[in-house]
Amino acid sequence: GQQVMQIPQYQHVQEGEDFTTYCNSSTTLSNIQWYKQRPGGHPVFLIQLVKSGEVKKQKRLTFQFGEAKKNSSLHITATQTTDVGTYFCAGPGGGSQGNLIFGKGTKLSVKP
């Protein structure tokens, strides 16, 4: 079945350093979404990418969708302690519409 792979699993950075997480799919995706889950919380939607090669920015966060629509990345510039959490990518799982498959996530910790 369709799989969404995400690396790295963990990332520890010093506050102010940059951070990047990568997402790869075994199949072409019609779209990809990114979610953030704070420690002890629930996943919260960040952004959706639809177009090949699309780049979107939210303040210090930059999201990219690959040209082949099989990979994506999230880059955070100058991390802050408020960025701590787990970042998930998610893509359509195939089969009937509505099926959304998540990567295993990248857990980011930021040392002040």
Place this chain on the structure above:
Amino acid sequence: NAGVTQTPKFRVLKTGQSMTLLCAQDMNHEYMYWYRQDPGMGLRLIHYSVGEGTTAKGEVPDGYNVSRLKKQNFLLGLESAAPSQTSVYFCASSPDRSSGANVLTFGAGSRLTVL
């Protein structure tokens, strides 16, 4: 506007017991989902529903049943709980794809421990 509400928030079961997790959404969303989250495993889809009266299997459906008798509610049942079902369960909902984006709104989660 409460969004997605899950009950109960915590539950401890003994092996073999049954229980039902309730998810309610007040956003008139068509799609609803149940995910489980385990350390290092991310979010795995158990079952989902694309409309009232419909359900479909996700990645890890075994040992679970679901029902969507009303549009706003999605129930997850465990008929005979096993320790492997110890997890945090998240319910989510989303509008249908005709609205453009299948963006999920999650509930706060239900932590289930099976002894």
